[in-house]
Amino acid sequence: MLELFGTTLPSRLLLGTAQYPSPAILADAVKASGTSVVTVSLRREMAGGKAGEKFWALISALGTKILPNTAGCHSVKEAVTTAKMAREVFGMNWIKLEVIGNHDTLQPDVFGLVEAARILSEDGFSVFPYTTDDLVVAERLLEAGCKVLMPWCAPIGSALGPVNIPALRSMRAHFPDVPLIVDAGLGRPSHAATVMELGFDAVLLNTAVAKAADPVGMARAFGKAVEAGHEAFRSGMLEPREVAMPSTPTFGRAVFA
């Protein structure tokens, strides 16, 4: 089982709650995925408190752990204040830290990310940083107090899947004891299975499920893929080879000529 900040999580899939066709489909997708953690955000309340309260009632009924994010923050100050506001609303120290550096690519501002991670870690937060696959940035985040890393595998919402597998493999090899969660860029269950086969501890995704033709079916499919990939990693896969090798024994083969 996956353990993060002293909490044991049965599922290795973390699921976002945005962009579903309806609240009911969101709830069904969360259940079908088997996820133990859902991500949420804080946004301007425009209905006197009722919009947030309604959404919160839906989420809390799901019984999963909550991971608030700082999505859309472009500066250290914005991200830190949003994290503190999330802590007040949700009463917990977990924060998915996003400091966005570019409007178009939604690439993290890794310099601001490290700075914000340090401020929040020192303030008692359990920081889940949305980062790149850069090893030096990863080291700086760990020095800043992070205990888990969440590299992208492709830009947010792109559905490209792992575009740089050697970089992900290298990250896994460099940080064998740090929980690594692929966050962003997954498009289909085979992508999730691929990164789990590389030994990643979990995946976090949203758009690939929420925007599927059948989000509930896709949530279930991702749940299975994550489990399959993880079990395959633990079971020791064959290395590919370029020559054929018979699987049926050649010994005892009949000779008819």
Next chain:
Amino acid sequence: MKLIVNGEALEITATTLAALLAALDYEGDWLATAVNSDLVHKAHRAEFHLSDGDRIEILSPMQGG
């Protein structure tokens, strides 16, 4: 006094953050407030005095990825 509340310019007579929330009919436990980019804890809203031009953010839980 002029305040910017969730990006909107408003003319308000309330002088504290708690009074502002009441005047705008905000209620419930699922709100977080910030004034001029700093968190103001729920417990401090009643004694937090607002000044002309303050920027107030009132946030609540929403969908997120």
